[in-house]
Amino acid sequence: MNIQDLLPQSVSGKNVLVTGGTTGIGRAIVLLLASQGANVVFFGHEEQHLKDALADILPIAKGKLFGFVADCGTEDGIADVFKQVDEKLEHLDILVNNAAIGFGNATDVSYNDLQHVLNINLLSYLACCGGAITRMEKNGSGHIVNIGSLSAQVREATGSVYVATKAAIRAYSEALRKEVNKHGIKVSLIEPGAVDTDMQQKPTEEKLKKVENEEMLQATDIAAAVLYCLSQPKRCDVIELKIRPHLQLI
Known part of the structure; x- marks a missing residue:
């Protein structure tokens, strides 16, 4: 059997928006989809990260690639994101909601800190889904x-605020899938365990050791999962995919 018979929906020529696409998991997703011929619009919040991402991705991109700086934690930032989408792409086929920041517990932080993490980790997902739909x-x-x-x-007890935002994304994805199913729109939720990214505030050598010991994933593992979800036949909805390192016993 030809492997393409099992992955019939090519992303080549598809128009894609990836949020938080300049670092970590987001960058790996942009790189993989662009290498497969997708037209990708992506953004991050720092100019240097954008330059680094473009330097990595442009040489292997087989479709159109557009990167820019935006703050998805604000209403104006979200408006700018979709302004760019409408200017660069004729239509939108795929949204990958990825932008997020780590955060600890609810004590000893200001209201503004809490508002900031909620804006990025939750409200940006809702707003980008609305714009995409x-x-x-x-x-x-x-x-x-x-x-x-x-x-x-x-x-986990060490990140209650982050946990709250990701639990909300889980519930939202389940309800959203039922809401948009009638419009021919699929919704997939991918839930990774520990991944070697900047969000993991450990020394680089320690993270590389954890990857080697099968205690931590690489960003490319999650990118491959995204491509798997997008490549399934029209009749098949991958609604939930959990991925953890082999030795992260959770």
Whole structure:
């Protein structure tokens, strides 16, 4: 059997928006989808990260690639994101909601700190889904991939605020799938365990050792999962995918 018979939906020529696409998991997703011929619009919040990402991705991109700086934690930032989408892409086929920041517990932090993490980790997902759906409805098809976290279920004591945002993404994805199913729009939730990214505030050598010891994933593992979800036949919805390192016993 040809492997393409099992992955019939190519992303080549598809128009994609990836949030938080300049570092970590987001960058790996942009790189993989662009290498497969997708037209990708992506953004991050720091200019240097954007330059580094473009330097990595442009040489292997087989489709159109557009990167920019935006703050998805603000209403104006979200408006700018979709302004860029409408200017660069004729329509939108795929949204990968990935932008997020780590955060600890609820004590000893200001209200503004809490508002900031909620804006990025939760409200940006909702706002980007809303913007994407209004565009996808016109075509009668689309695919939204929300990157969540196994923290939504593990609910570790060391990050209650982060846990709250990821638990909300889990519930939202389940309800959203039922809401947009009639419009031909798919919704997939991917929940990774520990991944070697900047969000893991450990020394680089320690993280590399954990990857080697099968205690931590690489960002490319999550990118491959996204491509798997997007490549399934139209009849098949991957609604939930959990990925953890072999020796992260959660």
